[in-house]
Amino acid sequence: MSAHISIPMYQRAVPQRYRLTGKLCKSCGKINFPPKAVCKYCLQGASFEDVRLSGRGAVYSYTVIAGGGAPPEFETEARCKGSYPVLIVELEEGPRVITQMVNPPEEGIAIGMSVQAVFRKIYEEEGVIRYGFKFSPA
Amino acid sequence: MENVAIIGAGQTKYGDFPGMGVKELFAEAYLEMLQSVDRGLEQQRIGAAYIGSLSAGSGFQLGQLAPLLMGHVGLPHVNAVRIENACASGGYALYNAACAVASGKFDMVLAAGVEKMRDVSSNKGRYWLGVSGDTEYERLAGSTFAGIYALMASRYMHEYGLKREHLSMVAAKNHCHAVANPKAQFRKEITIEQAMQGVPVAHPFNVWDCSPTSDGAAVVLLCNAKIAKEFTNKPVYLKGFGAASDYLAIHDRDSMTRLLATRRAATEAYKQAGVGPEDINFAEVHDCFTIAEILAYGDLGFAEEGLAQYLLEEGFTRADGKLPVNASGGLKAKGHPIGATGCGMASEVFKQLRDEAQEPSRQIKNARYALSHNVGGSGGTAAVFIYQRGDA
Numbered sequence: 001m002s003a004h005i006s007i008p009m010y011q012r013a014v015p016q017r018y019r020l021t022g023k024l025c026k027s028c029g030k031i032n033f034p035p036k037a038v039c040k041y042c043l044q045g046a047s048f049e050d051v052r053l054s055g056r057g058a059v060y061s062y063t064v065i066a067g068g069g070a071p072p073e074f075e076t077e078a079r080c081k082g083s084y085p086v087l088i089v090e091l092e093e094g095p096r097v098i099t100q101m102v103n104p105p106e107e108g109i110a111i112g113m114s115v116q117a118v119f120r121k122i123y124e125e126e127g128v129i130r131y132g133f134k135f136s137p138a
Numbered sequence: 139m140e141n142v143a144i145i146g147a148g149q150t151k152y153g154d155f156p157g158m159g160v161k162e163l164f165a166e167a168y169l170e171m172l173q174s175v176d177r178g179l180e181q182q183r184i185g186a187a188y189i190g191s192l193s194a195g196s197g198f199q200l201g202q203l204a205p206l207l208m209g210h211v212g213l214p215h216v217n218a219v220r221i222e223n224a225c226a227s228g229g230y231a232l233y234n235a236a237c238a239v240a241s242g243k244f245d246m247v248l249a250a251g252v253e254k255m256r257d258v259s260s261n262k263g264r265y266w267l268g269v270s271g272d273t274e275y276e277r278l279a280g281s282t283f284a285g286i287y288a289l290m291a292s293r294y295m296h297e298y299g300l301k302r303e304h305l306s307m308v309a310a311k312n313h314c315h316a317v318a319n320p321k322a323q324f325r326k327e328i329t330i331e332q333a334m335q336g337v338p339v340a341h342p343f344n345v346w347d348c349s350p351t352s353d354g355a356a357v358v359l360l361c362n363a364k365i366a367k368e369f370t371n372k373p374v375y376l377k378g379f380g381a382a383s384d385y386l387a388i389h390d391r392d393s394m395t396r397l398l399a400t401r402r403a404a405t406e407a408y409k410q411a412g413v414g415p416e417d418i419n420f421a422e423v424h425d426c427f428t429i430a431e432i433l434a435y436g437d438l439g440f441a442e443e444g445l446a447q448y449l450l451e452e453g454f455t456r457a458d459g460k461l462p463v464n465a466s467g468g469l470k471a472k473g474h475p476i477g478a479t480g481c482g483m484a485s486e487v488f489k490q491l492r493d494e495a496q497e498p499s500r501q502i503k504n505a506r507y508a509l510s511h512n513v514g515g516s517g518g519t520a521a522v523f524i525y526q527r528g529d530a
Binding site for chain 2: 005009013034040060061062063064065066068069070071072074077078083084086088095096097098099100111122123130132
């Protein structure tokens, strides 16, 4: 039993998951990612412009999910890899994102290290492979 | 606004009860509450009931859980509703019950919580536990609640020099406290060294940093303070109650080393009660993961943010310290039946402030004010309560 994200629901977030499309607030100029109906910075603006984020950022915090602690939809991944890292990345444009890390450095992950978004398989549900972003050392 | 008193409280032991479902758990806590009302209670005086539960019996009763439970204890016609805010469901049941009495609409209201977590497969359990955070992004990054709190712990370590050992001090302290508590799930002492060596869950956490899954229920009876002495000479006054929200997703928040929901809820509760953190004699705080208790010290004003770990080093929050925190064992060792937790804390405080802790060895002496703190998930919601003993 896994967290249920329907195919249409996943599809609606494709601009964010495939292309890191953020929403630039026309009132204050800051970028919301993921999108909000009202800007989370000025709490006023409700009109936005699409901007594609660079995918460049730095590790703000990290954890390593151990095999037994993975949610069911990531169980196979955890079994194959033993464990997998999850990061909070602060993007150079400002927003923070939560993401898995691929190719973690052998010497360990450090807060502040540079990372870059890459396009990867996330998981599978309802027979459909779901793609999205993960981050790799830059 | 009317003043609010607590005149009865009860709870099941927390743990693994294959022979009991949500109805049986709720009934046991309810009957213990009834017995605790010193001069007895005509049950028909209860005007409303707020019952906290996340999974409503692991999903078996998605809708209308509250009338099901009330019908099971002879109160089929009481105005009853289920309250849900993940791990803070019980706290929000208590908060809503307090508001209902304070408004003057009802003289007597039940606040309760119940959760049945132990008769589901571990697969389904992990499903349930991970969909009260931000499902779209946090969950699809492969994270669970342990992972989200682990991210907070890593950042706290980075910013303030918190050490792995400090996390284990929380676990060892709360396990030590639970030994004397007959209601606790794990009545087993562990050393700091043992707590540092558990099976990894999410770096920096091992299994000793995490609260367990538990079955359990708790019930609290609130009334207008004007009528409290009809029922007991020892009411406990609910002097302040606050609740607040924050962005559900961790990546939407400015800081990962504080919970703004707790801070706002605490500010509201302290202001209403007319007291400050320095007046609190003991506290039950939401230690779902060890870092959560350390965050709570800062957010509730017991320490400056970033210095909370030194309270642990000094033994300040041990049962024999200046400010006992989680003398019950906390979520960590008393157990964490999600929807019940917030009301279970109130039940513990009620008994302590009436000098009725079941084991005399665990009675906190000379306490006048107490605080309880209940968090939803990783801090999307929080409720804080301030209690004053009523026989002084």
